[in-house]
Amino acid sequence: DQQVKQNSPSLSVQEGRISILNCDYTNSMFDYFLWYKKYPAEGPTFLISISSIKDKNEDGRFTVFLNKSAKHLSLHIVPSQPGDSAVYFCAASVETSGSRLTFGEGTQLTVNP
């Protein structure tokens, strides 16, 4: 299942700098996108979401951008903090046909002090 893909398995940034995590999708029916953060031995924790009618959603240090024509979304974290170090998953769903979330592979973000 390659409908949602995160091509970077890992990303390392310095504290205070911007972290940019990327996600691509192939299913043009997806209309709701989410980012989750996951620490070891815990379940995914919801971060931020965006509907396909928007191209940007912001919540504090987290901003998600959606480019529907490119079928691409990104998560920006500014400024990055060491506590942001975790695996980040993007997920997508088709709101009109059910609740199934389709996940990407995840990107391990490491923020160095």
Place this chain on the structure above:
Amino acid sequence: EPEVTQTPSHQVTQMGQEVILRCVPISNHLYFYWYRQILGQKVEFLVSFYNNEISEKSEIFDDQFSVERPDGSNFTLKIRSTKLEDSAMYFCASNFLGPTDTQYFGPGTRLTVL
């Protein structure tokens, strides 16, 4: 803050045995889900449940799997005859509005089938 809880945190079983994984969703939520993550692979959808019946299931969710809401608080996943390839983290999730709402995940149960 309310959260989804799951028990046990780790379950070890022999191949062919039945296991029941338990979840307590957030109390006012109406939609319940199971996902799994095999080591090194993606988180995969298994099943969604609403109004005491399955609303959607994936191709993974075959006759070996069943779900139940036996009372007002618990939501269970049963695997009738476990296989080695069922070894995975199993995550329960819940939300209030279903497709238009964020799903909140529990901490997971690690199932190891020997």
